[in-house]
Amino acid sequence: MYTYSFEKLDVWNEAKDFTKEIYTVASKFPDNEKFGITSQMRRASVSICSNIAEGSARRSNKEKAHFTTISFGSAVEVLNQLILAVELGFITHENYQKLRASLESITNKLNALRNHQVK
DSSP states (O other), X not given: OOOOGGGGOHHHHHHHHHHHHHHHHHTTSOGGXXXXXXXXXXXXXXXXXXXXXXXXXXXXXXXXXXXXHHHHHXXXXXXXXXXXXXXXXXXXXXXXXXXXXXXXXXXXXXXHHHHHHTO
């Protein structure tokens, strides 16, 4: 089976695993948030790894960097939603800290990837 280039990226693998964590955490949110923060957080986390994958299929480094930038924006969006979730009492502070650390690792790698793409 062919392995696509994005599948070899540590940042994509981290983002994919992070998305699975978000799905697990969000499944415990209140039912009345199903179409609110739960849905938004899940979509934004999926966007992180999806844009890394989509960008890898682009021909020019400028296009690749554009999708990496979108991925970074989605990561910051998830951070905003995590802050809201902890302040609303949907997640514990400990869980927030763990997820935030994962997100910081992802954003650092996205920055490094983008810097490589714009050289």
